[in-house]
Each structure stands twice: as structure tokens, then as C-alpha cells.
Amino acid sequence: MGMSGGMQYKVPGMGGGASHAGPPGANVFVHNIPFTVDEAVLVQLFSRFGAIVSTRVVRDPTTQQSKGYGFVSFQLEQSALQACTALDGHTIANRKIKVEIKDSGGRGRNAGAGNRANPY
Numbered sequence: 001m002g003m004s005g006g007m008q009y010k011v012p013g014m015g016g017g018a019s020h021a022g023p024p025g026a027n028v029f030v031h032n033i034p035f036t037v038d039e040a041v042l043v044q045l046f047s048r049f050g051a052i053v054s055t056r057v058v059r060d061p062t063t064q065q066s067k068g069y070g071f072v073s074f075q076l077e078q079s080a081l082q083a084c085t086a087l088d089g090h091t092i093a094n095r096k097i098k099v100e101i102k103d104s105g106g107r108g109r110n111a112g113a114g115n116r117a118n119p120y
Contacts, residue, residue: 025077034093050079
């Protein structure tokens with residue numbers, strides 16, 4: 001059961017260094033990632049929810065040390081919502097990660113924001 005089929009962690013040459021994102025609502029923001037976690041671990045963790053467009057762990061440009069957060073972009077919004085529901089609060093290497101839908105402004109949006117009637 002090897003990983004096959006052109007799974008890419010980063011999509012080179014896309015949009016001037018910006019990570020390649022999925023459609024609106026299909027991109028998740030992952031907070032509190034252990035510093036030992038890289039893109040391959042994110043792919044392994046998130047791929048069961050659907051096809052992934054790209055993953056990225058944000059790193060310090062000088063030291064390449066992880067900053068403890070990253071992004072996973074899915075092809076479908078449904079996959080992102082399932083990942084948020086299943087993995088928000090999941091523990092990796094004794095750290096509880098927070099997983100939420102990334103809004104267009106670049107910040108995470110509460111994973112429970114599906115109830116649009118709630119004004120809070």
C-alpha cells in the first residue's frame with residue numbers, strides 16, 4: 001500500500017510562490033502542529049477525507065524551522081468540512097491540533113460555523 005498517483009505536497013510554479021489552494025471553503029488552517037510534523041505527515045493524516053490539492057507547513061525563511069501551523073487544501077469543500085469535524089482537537093505528538101476552514105482573508109474560521117443562523 002504505497003502512496004502513488006502523483007500526490008504533491010507543494011505545487012511548484014503556481015502563482016508567484018503562493019501555495020496552490022482548493023475552491024472556497026475547501027482549504028483548512030491547521031494550528032499547533034508539532035515542530036516535527038512535515039507536509040508528508042499532513043498528507044497521511046488528511047488524505048482519508050478526500051483528494052488533496054496541496055499541503056504546506058509554514059516555516060521560518062531563515063532557519064526553515066516550522067512555525068507550528070500550516071494549510072491543507074482539498075479539491076472539495078465537503079472533504080475540508082469532514083476533516084475539521086474529525087481532526088479538530090486531535091492529538092499529534094502530545095499536541096492538540098486545531099483544524100478550521102480558512103476564510104478568504106487568510107485567517108481561520110471556526111470549524112463549527114456551518115450554522116449560519118447563529119449570530120455569534
